[in-house]
Structures are given as C-alpha cells and as structure tokens.
Amino acid sequence: MSAPPAEGLVEQWESEQARLRQQVVEEDTEDWQRSPDFSGLERVGGVDLSFIKGDDVNACAQLVVLSYPDLEVMYEDSQMVTLMAPYIAGFLAFRETPFLLDALKRLEGNQPELLPQVVFVDGNGLFHYREFGLACHLGVLSGLPCVGVAKNLLQVQGVYKGEEHQSQIAALQKGGDSFPLTAASGKVLGKALRSSDKSSKPVYASVGHKISVDTAVRLTHSCCRYRVPEPIRQILSLHIPTEINSAFHSLRDSESDR
Template sequence: MARKAAGRPPEETLSLWKREQALLKTLVVDRDTEAWQRDPAFSGLQRVGGVDVSFVKGDSVSACASLVVLSYPELEVMYEDCRMVSLTAPYVSGFLAFREVPFLVDAVQQLREKEPRLMPQVLFVDGNGVLHHRGLCSRGKVQRGSGVAPIPTLSLNCWTHCLTSPASSSSAPAGFGVACHLGVLTDLPCIGVAKKLLQVDGLENNALHKEKIRLLKAGGDSFPLMGGSGTVLGMALKSHDHSTKPLYVSVGHKMSLEAAVRLTHGCCKFRIPEPVRQEQEGTEAKGMPPGSLRRACSQLLCCKLLCEVHVAEN
C-alpha cells in the first residue's frame, strides 16, 4: 500500500522552521573560500560529490538518500552510499530542506567518520541555492566571511554564532534553498543545480526567457537570472553542446556564482553534471553494472513494501 507523509505541520512547527531558516541564512557565504575555486583550472580540486533523495512512485515516505563522490577531473566514482530512510516530516513549499537535508547531512557525516580521505571538496545538490523563495522567512544578510556550522544538528554554540555573526552591510534578498541549508550544516562548498526555473522574485519562464535560451549556442554559454529586486540569483547554463534545455545554477554556500557555473560546466559529460547524474542513474563503481545503485535501492523499497502488505494481510 502506498504511503504518504503527514499533512501540513502544526503552526508551532512552521514557526520553528522559519526561525531556524532565518538564522541559518545568516551563515551563508556567497564568495570563494578555497584556493582551488580561484584557479582557472581548479587546480587542487580532487573530489566532487553529489547528493539526492529519491522516492518510489506512490510512496512519499520511504526514500533512498544517496551520496556519490567522484574524482576530479576524471569524474570516476570513488565512493557511493545509498540508504533507506523514512521521511516523516511533510512537504511544505519553501521548507523542503527540513524534510530531506537531515538524511543528507547524516550521509556526509558517516563518510567523514569512516573515510575522511574521500570527503568531497564540493557538493552538487539537485535543487536550488539562493535561487529560492523569498518572504518565507526573515531576510537575513549574506556573510562575506567564512561561516562554521556543526554536524549534524544545531548546537547552542551554532545558535550563538548565528545571532552574533557579523553580516554584510547590504541586505540579501536572495533565498535559502536546499543547497544553502546543506552547505551551512556540513560547512562544505555547495552548488545548487536545478533542471527547471523556479519562478521567484519576478523571474518567469516567458517568451523573453525562452528567447535567451535559444541564443545559447555552445556548451558553457550562460545568462544571468536577475530578479525584480535587481539581484542576480543564478545563471541559466547550456551545460552541453547538444543540450536544448539549460540548467539553473545558483550558489549554495562558500562559492561564488562564477566559480559554481564554471565547475558545473566542467563536470558535465551530458546535460546533468556527473556527480548528480551518477548518483541518480547509477554507477559503475566497484565493478557494479550501470544503474545498480538505484536498482538496489528500488529492490530494498519493494521488499519493504511487500513485507508491510504481508503483515497487514495477516
């Protein structure tokens, strides 16, 4: 029997999420913090990661939380982890991170503890960073310095840091998506890569936007996504010469938009950057056939559901 997560959470929970989101937003860093990010060839970058939470059709509770780490620039699989999780928190627009990110943070923490030498130096997230909803929480200020956040949960020290951290002199109208949330909690550079345009701050998938897409000729071509506030929230990137649809790249944490776009393009053999594509479509790591990671997760989910049906019938 297909299962669905609980409905809209209590107002008390939503209020807590809003406060946490606002505080975490003050820790977002939208500039390059690592030497390799400023190098034209990304010299010093050796490991890139991709994360995602995927579901079986008809079940919005049981899911597979995945983390894949690839070598750079070879883009060969070094590590992969797929674990079954139960997402009990309901989906609320603008608050997806509170439903999915805890499991992704846990996956990163497990790798940090088991195989620290394989820790990714940057994470690609199938979703948005600062290209996200506005007005769902108090507008914070984006730091220009380096933020530090604990893993996997927020401690008292983190709350103190949130409340006392210096902020930039100008307000930050940008949003706070999954890539920002994950970046702050793991203290890793993060890039948000979305396949569809999130229409916020006046951004629209209208005729003008489609004309700009048509004018993108070669892989690597891009144009800025400037919202009605005058803030550039991300870039539309033609990631591959043969791709007809752009990717929407935005800053998650500890990386400039320019470097995020360059690295995204550099990680694309096809339309989707390899850290995300490998994680979503399966890998060939450890002699495993293509698609084995996803098939393994699907098999686990099917077995779990069959067991539940058997128990219910008896």
C-alpha cells in the same frame, strides 16, 4: 488527503531559514576556486534523495564522490530512510538535509580522505523563495562548499518562464553559455546554463555555500559530460535496494522548489 501544515511549524521553519541564511557565504573561499582550471580540486560530491513513486515517506539517501577532473566514481553510498517531517513547499530541506548530512558524516567517519571538496545538490541554493534552498541548508550545516543545480526553473522572486526567458535560452549557442536569473530586487540569484553542446535545455545553477555564482557556474560546466553534472547524474547509476529498484523516481523531476 493530508491535513494542512500547522502555522506554528511554518513560522518555526521560516525563522530557522532566516537564521541560517545569515551564515551563507556567497564568495569563493578555497584556493582551487580561484584557479582557471580548478587546480587543487580532486574530489567532487553529489547528493540526492530518491523516492518510490506514490510514496513520499520512504526514500533512498544517496551520495557519490567522483575524482576531478576525470569524473570517475571513487565512493558511493545508498541508504533507505524514512522521512518524518511533513512536505511543505519551500521547506523540503527540513525533510531531506538530515539524511544527506548523515551520508557525509558516514563518509567522514569511515574514509575521511574521500570527503568531497565541493558538493553538487540536485536542487536550488540561493535561487529560492527566501534565498535558502536545499544546497544552502546542506552547505551551512556541513561547512562544505555547495552548488545547487536544478533541472527545472523555479518561478520565484520575479523570475518567470515567459517569452523573455525562452528567448534567452534560445540565445545560448554552446556549452558554457549562461544568463543571470535576476530577482525583482536586482540581485542575481543564479544562472541558467547551457551545460553541454549536446543539450539545448539549460540547468539552473545557484550558490549553495562557500562559492561565488560565477565559479559555481564554471564548475558546473566543467563537470558536465551531458546536460546534468556528473556528480548528480552518477547517482542515477547507484545500486538501489532491489525491492524498490523498479519504482524509483526523483522527486526533483516534478518539484522544483528545493
């Protein structure tokens, strides 16, 4: 069993999150975001870190870029990485962001014309303990608009998976319907979205960086053929090194605090 995290490291990471949190832009910054049909948006990205079952150190950092609105794969990148930072709930971004940034930098160096105009992150953005999840972390450090889309509800800041939440989910009648995830403070940290007519189970979308919550939700819906947005769903189809192909699973299925 691993030793508990050093208090000093937690304090250091909390301080760094607070510093970077001040740089998050929670509004639309791009012309395409203000267009009803996202005119001008041509490339959407998705990132994820996949882990070998039972191994939380060795992982595969993955990036895809899809055309928009056709949602066809234009670029894909998978690279094995070794995570050095310890796992601490609420601070997964410190383990994972460096490798996702590296993937974006490889693309920018090799094929800059394919750099995505927005990145979907399989995890949370502002909907987080300290309003600074993985999507915010990646957005601030990359400078790209980012959207966090989680498959599981993070019960945080007064948002709980209780009867009221379940009744709100039941009231989502069709793809595109949503309801706000409102913190105890009254601030809307994200929205639960029925992303497809075919799926009654919602996803949880929140601002990462350089996009408003309403635009983030609208864009998420426009990128969904099924429950999960295509830039994230397509990562599951990436070529993964054969030695671990059969053992991969996504940490996000069991951990929603990213």
